[in-house]
Amino acid sequence: MTTERARELMMTVLDDEHTPEELRELEALAAQSPEIREEWARFTRVKEATRTMAWPEPPPETWDRYWTNVYNRGERTFAWLLILVSGLVAAGWWLWTITPALLRHWFADESLPMAVRIAMVVAGVGGIILVLSVAREQFTTWRKERYKGVIR
């Protein structure tokens, strides 16, 4: 089993980020340990293999359209945000105006048992709590996510 130090030395020498002292230290360790020599041989094969690999180039038009796609994406996100906000305002206004009328209707309708009327109100309150809870969770997540990428 190679030691942590031997592992670090193998990586630094393999990646040519070593000092002359580190190279000597690794050579000394390798001279004493067949395991290190064997592992070093494995890593040099990997290094050689990865050195010959490269990312395939995408089609040239990918780069021509790249910025336009980013711009369109940002613009569309903004458009969706506007639609969402206006939709929420409209839905809020509608609920605000329709709810009292509904409540009046339910409570005036004597054919409905009192238990049903109360259950409908309770269901309405449950719905409001649910919406507020989801909204609060989304807002909290958004606030945390917003700062996640910031290097302090």
Added chain:
Amino acid sequence: MSAENAAEPEAALIVRAQTGDTDAFGALVTRYMRPAYFSALGLVGSREDALDLSQEAFARAFRARQQIDPARPFYAWYYTILRRLCFNFLRDRRTERVRLDEAAPWLETLAQGQAQDPARTTEQNETRRRLARAMATLTDVDREVLVLKEFEELKYREIALRLAIPIGTVMSRLYSARARLADALEEP
């Protein structure tokens, strides 16, 4: 994007972008779109997803542009957004292995396309296939460090700075990733 924008210092482009100048931000995007795409490709292993995620990261970067410090490198800041998006993508989709397996052509040999010994080509293709498969089995963070080292050719110090981790962690992740790749290359 004008040639003037292309030659403008990064800090000046950031300041202009922060005032809402989309041309300036476009110049930043054009400057970094290639490393962004290839970084994402290294993380998610699929060309289409890499393109989508790198563009989405730029769109988010534009929305969060007021947080950019013009005195610091733009790409390092952008990369934090990109890697978070890529890791979330891998976590959410739970299709990491499948996608990486499907994306075997995401690695190609540098010599591909040039006339060479058919036996050598076959051997390189086999090596590529094994490497691509082994990379799919690495943890996200090990693969990320390997990609930054081998494909983006960053120094340990640069990787440590970009990922905000100690240099020792960079080396231990590299060791772990390479040990896995070595096993894959030795498989019968």
